[in-house]
Amino acid sequence: MSKDQVRVVVTGLGATTPLGGDVGSTWSALLAGRSGVKTLTTDWIDTVPVKFAGVAEVDPGEVLPRPEARRLDRAEQFALIAAREAWQDAGAPEVDGDRLGVVVGSGIGGITTILDAYDTYRNKGWNRLSPFTVPMLMPNGAAGWISIDLGARAGAHSTVSACATGAEAIGYAIDMIRSGRADIVVAGGTEAAIHPLNIGSFAAMRAMSKRNDEPQRASRPFDKGRDGFVLGEGSGILVLESEEHARARGVRIYAEAAGAGYTSDGYHISAPEPSGRGGRLAMQHALKDAGLAPEDVIHVNAHATSTPVGDEIETQAIKDAIGGHALVTATKSMTGHLLGGAGGIESVFTVLTLHERIIPATVNLDDPADGIEVDIVSGDPRKLPDGQLAAINNSFGFGGHNVAVAFTTR
Amino acid sequence: MAKSEQEILESLGKIINEITGIPAADVTPEKNFVDELDIDSLSMVEIAVAAQDEFDVEIPDDQLKNLKTVKDVINFIQA
Numbered sequence: 001m002s003k004d005q006v007r008v009v010v011t012g013l014g015a016t017t018p019l020g021g022d023v024g025s026t027w028s029a030l031l032a033g034r035s036g037v038k039t040l041t042t043d044w045i046d047t048v049p050v051k052f053a054g055v056a057e058v059d060p061g062e063v064l065p066r067p068e069a070r071r072l073d074r075a076e077q078f079a080l081i082a083a084r085e086a087w088q089d090a091g092a093p094e095v096d097g098d099r100l101g102v103v104v105g106s107g108i109g110g111i112t113t114i115l116d117a118y119d120t121y122r123n124k125g126w127n128r129l130s131p132f133t134v135p136m137l138m139p140n141g142a143a144g145w146i147s148i149d150l151g152a153r154a155g156a157h158s159t160v161s162a163c164a165t166g167a168e169a170i171g172y173a174i175d176m177i178r179s180g181r182a183d184i185v186v187a188g189g190t191e192a193a194i195h196p197l198n199i200g201s202f203a204a205m206r207a208m209s210k211r212n213d214e215p216q217r218a219s220r221p222f223d224k225g226r227d228g229f230v231l232g233e234g235s236g237i238l239v240l241e242s243e244e245h246a247r248a249r250g251v252r253i254y255a256e257a258a259g260a261g262y263t264s265d266g267y268h269i270s271a272p273e274p275s276g277r278g279g280r281l282a283m284q285h286a287l288k289d290a291g292l293a294p295e296d297v298i299h300v301n302a303h304a305t306s307t308p309v310g311d312e313i314e315t316q317a318i319k320d321a322i323g324g325h326a327l328v329t330a331t332k333s334m335t336g337h338l339l340g341g342a343g344g345i346e347s348v349f350t351v352l353t354l355h356e357r358i359i360p361a362t363v364n365l366d367d368p369a370d371g372i373e374v375d376i377v378s379g380d381p382r383k384l385p386d387g388q389l390a391a392i393n394n395s396f397g398f399g400g401h402n403v404a405v406a407f408t409t410r
Numbered sequence: 411m412a413k414s415e416q417e418i419l420e421s422l423g424k425i426i427n428e429i430t431g432i433p434a435a436d437v438t439p440e441k442n443f444v445d446e447l448d449i450d451s452l453s454m455v456e457i458a459v460a461a462q463d464e465f466d467v468e469i470p471d472d473q474l475k476n477l478k479t480v481k482d483v484i485n486f487i488q489a
Contacts, residue, residue, distance in 0.1 A: 067431040128463065131455040 010254040012090025012239030014082035021058025030360040035216035044196040052215030054232025054336025071132045073110035074192035078235035079142035090239040100152040101182035103169040105159040107340030109139030154182040162397030166343025171260030183245040188237035188344030220364035221304035221330035229305040232336025236345030255407045261285025265400030276317030282402035283321035290406040299391040301350045304330035333363045343395035350393040357384040425460045439481040
């Protein structure tokens with residue numbers, strides 16, 4: 001990174017997750033090693049082979065006023081709640097709307113809206129459809145609503161790259177600020193996909209854990225006994241800001257969003273390329289973009305979903321790109337996998353890890369898989385030393401998308 | 411049995427409160443949807459969708475635009 005490049009910092013955080021309805025409750029649950037995975041009690045549960053999920057701890061319908069909630073898909077509701085928290089956390093900055101942007105994506109979009117509306121159409125006809133059906137189902141809906149809520153007019157964008165969506169959104173936001181298009185960008189990801197069609201479809205890929213008798217032990221990244229990912233829901237949002245703008249208004253700076261790296265595997269629609277080349281290169285590109293050396297990076301929040309194929313390949317990629325010194329954690333062991341929301345909340349976690357100088361421990365790692373050559377933080381959270389530190393959040397998605405975002409202490 | 415004006419008004423008040431957040435007590439027969447209740451055209455469609463289900467009537471689009479007050483809707487449902 002050249003010295004004259006615009007630096008981007010994180011000044012606000014927001015989240016609503018299976019662990020809590022805001023950043024504070026989510027973070028303390030994470031440090032306590034609590035699982036947000038719950039047994040489902042819905043009326044369709046007998047129709048699918050997986051009976052649990054990381055359901056949001058706080059129902060968004062209880063947070064938003066009823067007239068607002070009914071016009072938003074659940075994924076949009078999560079994003080709006082998290083964006084409002086992040087905005088307040090950033091001190092509700094006074095900013096020219098023409099200099100304020102939004103980048104918020106979802107992996108799937110308003111899937112429950114689509115399916116419910118289709119039932120309404122088939123059973124009652126088109127003229128019983130809500131006039132908000134289209135804005136509820138479109139995957140850019142969350143970005144649109146947040147831009148309206150905040151009066152953001154510098155551009156509202158939505159990345160769509162499955163489980164890399166949230167991280168890609170943050171990378172895009174960094175670029176928006178660096179290129180001078182905006183002073184502040186609200187960025188992250190959201191997902192609300194706990195529906196029998198999605199569970200059935202992921203189960204059809206044989207991608208989901210079926211540990212129905214021990215749901216809170218089902219998400220077990222890096223463990224020999226893992227048998228698939230656990231579906232979660234929620235949103236994580238960051239307020240990114242040019243350092244100049246943040247310094248001028250004297251706001252607390254959590255970390256620098258120092259750079260991002262992207263690759264595509266060009267290999268398989270859902271399986272990771274076996275050598276981990278794509279993930280390794282994404283991390284190396286992020287280091288270059290951030291002006292960091294591998295030894296600067298002390299921590300990686302891994303993508304690690306708890307599927308049998310992916311986790312070890314990622315640890316190999318981390319060892320190759322960063323080195324065996326990397327302290328790695330997989331917070332999906334507690335939140336489940338938020339799909340398009342994952343890169344958002346895991347970036348929130350990576351930023352807090354640097355800011356609080358403590359790494360949340362991976363839970364359910366009873367018997368580590370063979371061949372892991374990085375240090376997985378498990379048992380108790382691990383304290384980080386003083387001084388200048390860097391960390392990376394990895395997010396990989398079906399389609400072969402690999403995104404790494406680098407953050408540094410400030 | 412046809413519903414009374416009061417019954418329809420109460421149900422409409424609930425629907426409008428659910429959709430717009432306007433207190434049901436403010437939904438009185440003489441109120442104009444756009445000028446007095448500040449309800450926009452998409453919200454009017456939402457109200458019409460809900461009213462069609464609640465009162466088992468069809469409200470065609472060319473009729474909907476003529477329903478300017480709460481009383482107009484009550485009359486339409488009773489007709």
